Amino acid sequence: MTTAPGYVPVSSEAELRDLLGEPSERALTKERARLHQRDREWLAASPLCLIATADAGGHCDVSPKGDPPGFTYVIDDATIAIPDRPGNRRADGFRNVLVNPHAGMIFLVPGRTETLRINGRARLLRDAPFFGDMIVKGHRPRLALVIEIETIFFHCAKAFMRSSLWRPETWDPDVLPPHAVIVKCVQDTPETLEELQRHYGPAYADLLY
Numbered sequence: 001m002t003t004a005p006g007y008v009p010v011s012s013e014a015e016l017r018d019l020l021g022e023p024s025e026r027a028l029t030k031e032r033a034r035l036h037q038r039d040r041e042w043l044a045a046s047p048l049c050l051i052a053t054a055d056a057g058g059h060c061d062v063s064p065k066g067d068p069p070g071f072t073y074v075i076d077d078a079t080i081a082i083p084d085r086p087g088n089r090r091a092d093g094f095r096n097v098l099v100n101p102h103a104g105m106i107f108l109v110p111g112r113t114e115t116l117r118i119n120g121r122a123r124l125l126r127d128a129p130f131f132g133d134m135i136v137k138g139h140r141p142r143l144a145l146v147i148e149i150e151t152i153f154f155h156c157a158k159a160f161m162r163s164s165l166w167r168p169e170t171w172d173p174d175v176l177p178p179h180a181v182i183v184k185c186v187q188d189t190p191e192t193l194e195e196l197q198r199h200y201g202p203a204y205a206d207l208l209y
Helices: 013-020 037-045 092-101 129-134 156-161 179-188 193-198 202-207
Strands: 048-052 061-064 074-076 079-083 102-108 116-125 144-155
Touching: 037 116, 048 092, 061 092, 074 129, 079 129, 079 179, 092 116, 092 144, 129 193, 156 179, 193 202
Parallel strands: none
Antiparallel strands: 048 061, 048 102, 074 079, 079 144, 102 116, 116 144
16 A cells, blocks of 8 residues: 555554553453443343454455344353344355454444444354344344354443434434435446335335345
């Protein structure tokens, strides 16, 4: 990777520490390897997580997973499972896990500015006894991502506070065009704009499960 004129890179941890300083003792000691009861309560309240994976070459992907609050199934104090639901079938993260099991997750609770972070080793299951506990609206998942926890900790609130993410008075979804328009602009699709608008319209909700 080349550096453009005027760009000043950071190339060592020593440089990084010189810029940022050292983490506090509380930040260094907050990592755990097993679920605390508070972690379980957070997972029970969370309807959304972001899952980061990488392939064998280090190429990264982040994928959102969402369901009713509590969709993450706790197998035991060191293992959780996340059900798969119908999507675009690219399976980028799943394909990554098949060659590189390392995964990182951030669990969100609407209105809360802290997040719960879990890092661990992931694997895919096509069936298990607990799949019956992950049925939503009569639909049993076809796959589940099982994560053996290596580290778990709560992340501070500053990013969400800076972004004002949960403050409705800052929301302006209409600042961007509708999704159908964006898709038509960035992809060479055979569908017309009208067909895309129908696809992403009210009937789109019928595809959730």
